Amino acid sequence: MEQVKEKILEVLSAVLPITLVVILLQFTIIWLPMEVFIQFLIGAVMVTTGLILFLIGVEVGLLPVGEMIGSTLPKTKKLWMLVLFGFIFGFVVTVAEPDVRVLALQVDQVSNGAVPKNILIYSVALGVGLFVALAMLRIIFNISITLLLFISYALVFLLALFTPGEFAPVSFDSGGVTTGPITVPFIVSLGVGVASVMRGKSSSGDGFGLVALASIGPILAVMLMGVLYG
Template sequence: MSQLGEFYRILLHSFRNLLPIIVVVAFFQLAVMQQLPDGLLSMSFGLLVVVLGVALFLQGLELGIFPIGKNLSNEFAKRGSLVLLMSFGFCLGFSAVVAEPALIAVASQAEMISGGRIDGFTLRILVALSVGVVVALGVVRTILGHSLHWYMIGGYLLVVTVTFFAPAEIVGLAYDSGGVTTNIVTVPLIAALGIGLASSIRGRNALAHGFGLVALAVMVPMISVQLYGVVVYSFGSVEEVLPLAAAAAVAVPAQESAPAAGALDLLLGMIGDLLRMFRDVAPIIAVILFFQYMVIRKHIAHIHKVMGGFVLVIVGLYAFVVGLKLGLFPIGRSMAEQLIGLESVLWVYLFAFSIGFATTMAEPALIAIGQKAEEAGKGRLDGNRIRILVAIGVAVGITIGVHRIIAGGSIHYYIMGGYALVILLTWLAPKYIVPLAFDLGGVTTSEVTVPLVTALGIGLATHIPGRSVLIDGFGLIAFASIFPIVTVMLYAIFVERATRAQGATP
């Protein structure tokens, strides 16, 4: 297949991923609200730009970054050097997360809404460092063959403990930051590293030892970001921060309705944004080139294709961020405002459930992980059934998260209760399913779902009296990550007990 044909296939794939959102939004706009949103043309153009950006980004990954990453992993596995594997794992995790589009979007929203109290760049570096460290440790776990469930039980007990002491302004953001670390860039790179490593070591099982790196990459940022919040909010009172957050939230529509800038200013702004995108992607390119030329000391094959892939990654990421600003963020805010204005709050719950289920069923990373799990499970797992279970979990999680915003409950108790349930199920579930279940909780938030769900939460918190945008607006992504773990583990427990009952029946 030619490169043009391959790009056309990826473009259609990106559009199919976005189509469920379009269908759900169109149904609610036409059948429930019976009106079209303001700025429909701009939103539609933004959605198309998102599709184009994701397609260019994925094409760039396939041409430039993935082939080199795969070759590096194979070379290090052949050499059998633990130091090299840990170093590569750290650098790979750090650089992939720094370039993560959804984390960039969430960090920028957090900086704006907190009135600058939370620094977006610092937040991204902190999350990236956390993921780098945990991928390096995850490599050691795979090599030693340790069971993941002890890591997860201990880790989430620590998460719940830190949550109890963390300030309310940071909890939702911390869990959202953990949820968005595993996405369009991170999942393929990290999952391939874990599965490939487990497959190459004698005595290791791809299902039990290959999965789990993604789960660890979700968990540790939740701890580090909450600790960051403790430091940030220990200087100055909450009363000083919330007016800034409110002012920032009000300032968003004003910025959008500002007069159009001149052609030169617009061009300079676009060039500046593009240079910032290069800065965002530069770490992963630097890591790959360093290990390729300074450690392995081999030239890159088909250098022209690789360089073209790097350019496509940067341009695609730029188009994706522009599309977010034009399309998905305004749609999320608009839907939240219109749904809150309806007489029955049940429509808000129905929209949350529908958007969660529809987007998850089309999530490419989930489809890929489901197929890998089916192959590794050797008949014990069905990929399509896993996708349905995960989609139900995401839908339920987002619905519960929306209820928290509407009812006004503290996110501390919801999150602590959710992870207490996860810890209990981790203890009860069959050990083979634990790494996969936690990984599935990390791949459910796609590059399209995250901005829309984040905007929905912020929009609801903005338009419901008595809610704080900073405290109540974040957290929906966290719920979308918790409940797929619950549904998959519950299913595995049910299947195991049903199998035992059938075996015991004479």
């Protein structure tokens, strides 16, 4: 019960200020149609309820399961299995990420269907999956994250030279939306779990940085998609 109370207060502190600002603007400046304003209030209630349930679900389900999976896979002593499941988990949690779907829908609408939303979603998910797999290799072989980030961003800026102008901003937004409420908890807990059982590894030093790497994958994937579409 204490956990539920804590999540309720956390969500209210995030949603209530925005709601109050819109209500203030409604009766002072903007004067939206009453139907639209009522829809906003209903939506705010639904968002608040949904976020409370979602955050409880993440803490109760996603975080423990991700860490347990991450701590179990290295015990198989099979490198390919750790890398494969890193890719699979990175892919599937990104497909389920709400932020990715919102971006894909907006791009689909703005481009009049020229960039189908499903193609964008799966491209972003593929990029995340590949870089989560790379992050697993980083933990195993103790590769410097600074080196990986330097090489990855060098590839990003190099590829940007050949990417059509309309795809470059979408690619960077794609990297941002992967740091959403589903992808981040699962990937971080997975990395901490893997690092915690690797011999000579520090879970605090090696279990983090996965999100930084994972967010580069979608940028490269969407840029490549832009090159192909262009």
